[in-house]
Amino acid sequence: MQWVIIDSRVYDLSSFAKLHPGGQSVLLDPEIAGGDATEQFFALHRTEVLDRYSRLQIGTIEGEEAQIKSHIPGSLSAVPYAEPNWLSPGFHSPYYKEHHHRLRAVMRKFVDEVVYPDAQKHERDGTPPSQRVFDEMARLNITAMRVGPGKHLQGRVLMDGIISVEEASPSQFDPFHELIINQELSRIHARGYADGLAGGTIIGLPPIIKFAQPALRDKIVDEVLSHKKALCLAVTEAFAGSDVQGLRCRATRTKDGWIVNGTKKWITNSTWAHYFTVACKADDGEIVVLVVERGEGIETKPIKTSYSSGSAGTGFVTFDNVHVPFENQLGAGQPGLNIILANFNHERWVLTVSTIAGQRIIFEECFKWAAQRKVFGKPLAAQPVIRQKLASMISRFESCQAWLENITFQMCAMSAKEQAKHLASQIAFLKMHATRASQATAADAVQIFGGRGITQSGLGTHIEHYHRTLLIDAVGGGAEDVLGDLGVRQILRLMPRQARL
Numbered sequence: 001m002q003w004v005i006i007d008s009r010v011y012d013l014s015s016f017a018k019l020h021p022g023g024q025s026v027l028l029d030p031e032i033a034g035g036d037a038t039e040q041f042f043a044l045h046r047t048e049v050l051d052r053y054s055r056l057q058i059g060t061i062e063g064e065e066a067q068i069k070s071h072i073p074g075s076l077s078a079v080p081y082a083e084p085n086w087l088s089p090g091f092h093s094p095y096y097k098e099h100h101h102r103l104r105a106v107m108r109k110f111v112d113e114v115v116y117p118d119a120q121k122h123e124r125d126g127t128p129p130s131q132r133v134f135d136e137m138a139r140l141n142i143t144a145m146r147v148g149p150g151k152h153l154q155g156r157v158l159m160d161g162i163i164s165v166e167e168a169s170p171s172q173f174d175p176f177h178e179l180i181i182n183q184e185l186s187r188i189h190a191r192g193y194a195d196g197l198a199g200g201t202i203i204g205l206p207p208i209i210k211f212a213q214p215a216l217r218d219k220i221v222d223e224v225l226s227h228k229k230a231l232c233l234a235v236t237e238a239f240a241g242s243d244v245q246g247l248r249c250r251a252t253r254t255k256d257g258w259i260v261n262g263t264k265k266w267i268t269n270s271t272w273a274h275y276f277t278v279a280c281k282a283d284d285g286e287i288v289v290l291v292v293e294r295g296e297g298i299e300t301k302p303i304k305t306s307y308s309s310g311s312a313g314t315g316f317v318t319f320d321n322v323h324v325p326f327e328n329q330l331g332a333g334q335p336g337l338n339i340i341l342a343n344f345n346h347e348r349w350v351l352t353v354s355t356i357a358g359q360r361i362i363f364e365e366c367f368k369w370a371a372q373r374k375v376f377g378k379p380l381a382a383q384p385v386i387r388q389k390l391a392s393m394i395s396r397f398e399s400c401q402a403w404l405e406n407i408t409f410q411m412c413a414m415s416a417k418e419q420a421k422h423l424a425s426q427i428a429f430l431k432m433h434a435t436r437a438s439q440a441t442a443a444d445a446v447q448i449f450g451g452r453g454i455t456q457s458g459l460g461t462h463i464e465h466y467h468r469t470l471l472i473d474a475v476g477g478g479a480e481d482v483l484g485d486l487g488v489r490q491i492l493r494l495m496p497r498q499a500r501l
C-alpha cells in the first residue's frame, strides 16, 4: 500500500497514484512515500484539493490534530486585513449596526454554500448561472435588494426575515445593506458569472422602477425580481460607448408606436434577456428610453470577452423594425439623457464596491502565499520587496474602502436630488481610483505568485482569473479617463466665480 501523511491525516494513494495530475513518480519519491508530506503538499496544492479528495483519507495519527483548517461556510477570515476593519476584532465603525452584521453573516454563508460552487462550475464552462441559484436569490429577495433601497422592497421578506422592518425603517433597507450584499457576492472569484447573476437587472430595472407607467412597471418588477424573466440595459454601441450623445440606434415615432432600428454592443445578460431597457435617438435628436420585449426583429449574438466566456451573457443586439408601444417609453416628457445619466451613479457605485472587495480577497491570497511559500530556505515574506508589495496593496484597498464607506453614508443621508448633485463626481473619482488600484494590485499579485499567477489551475488560479478579468470594472460604466474628466467638469460648474489665488 502506498500512503502519505498530510497534516496528521493519513491518505492511501494506491489507486489514485496513477491518476495523480502531478504524476506518479513524485508520490513514489522516497522522501514522500510513507512519510509526512505536509510541507511539500501545501507548497503545490490549495487546501480545497484535500476536501475534494477526502475519500482517500484512511485515518489520523494518534494523539495529533489537524492544524490546517478548511474554510467553514459563513466564517470570517482571521488573516490580518482580509476583512474590512468593521469585521475585525477590536475595531469600531460609525456606519454598521447590528442588523448589518446579521445580514453579512447570512449572506456569506449563502455565497459560500450556494453561489461559490455554482460560480466555479459555470465560469469554467461558460454557461449561465443555474436556475436553482436564481430561484434562491428570488426567494430571499437578494436581487430585489441589489437594485437598491426603494418602494420595490415594500412588503418583501428580506433574507428569510433576517432584517426586520423596524430595524431598517423607513425604507427597510439602506445602502450599507446593499454594499454588504455586493461585497459578499464579490468573493466568488468568477467575474463573468457575477455579472450573469442578474447584472442586467441591477442596472436595467432602476429606470423602469422610477420612470415606467405603473402597469408596465409592476409587471416587469414582478417578473424579473422573481427570476421568471431576465432584463438587460442596452445603452452602449460600437458607435458610442461612454458617449451617450453619440448613440445611433434610432427610434422613429409612428401613429401607433415607436419603430426601433439599430445595434447595441457589450450588453450584459442580453443573450438570455426577455426585456431590454434601450436608449435610442429619436428623429428630433433627443434621447428616448424604451422598454423593448424580445420578439420579432430582435436578435442577440454572444460576444466573447476577456472577462467572460459566456456566463455573463454579454451580447451584440440587433433591432430591425421592432415595434414598441408608446406606453413602453420611460419618463415621457423628460429628457431621456437625464434618465440614463442618473442611472449611471448607482451602476458605478456597485462596480466600485466589487472592485474594492476583489482587491482585498486577492491580497488575502497573496499574504497566505507569501507566508507559506519558501524560497532560499525562508518564507517569501522574508523578502523586503514582497513586504513592500503587500504594504502597497493594503494601503490602496483600505483608502478606497474608507472613501467608499463615506460616500455610502452620504447616500444614506442625502435625498435622490442631493445625491445627483453632489455624488456624481465623488463616485466617478472613486471608481477611477479604485480600478487603477486593482490593476496595480493584480500586477503585484502576479509577481508574488510568479508562473502560478498566470496559470488557470492550481495555487494561483484566483490570481490568474483576477488579472485576466478585472478590466471589465475599469471600462464598464465609464472608462477611467472619461470618469475623471466627468468629475472635474462637474466640479468646475460649482467653482465660485470669485475664487482667486
Ligand code: HEM
Pocket (backbone or CB within 6 Å): 004, 006, 011, 013, 020, 021, 022, 023, 026, 027, 032, 037, 040, 041, 044, 045, 046, 049, 050, 053, 056, 457, 458, 459
Ligand atoms: C492526498 C494527496 C494528494 C492529492 C489528492 C493530490 C492531488 C493533486 C491535484 C488535484 C493536482 C492538480 C493541481 C491542483 O488542482 O492543485 C496535483 C498536482 C500536483 N501534485 Fe498532488 N496530490 C496529492 C499529493 C501530492 C504529494 C504528496 C506530492 C509530492 C510532492 C504531490 C505533487 C504534485 C505535483 C508536483 C503537482 C503538479 C503541481 C503544478 O503543476 O504546479 N501531490 N495534485
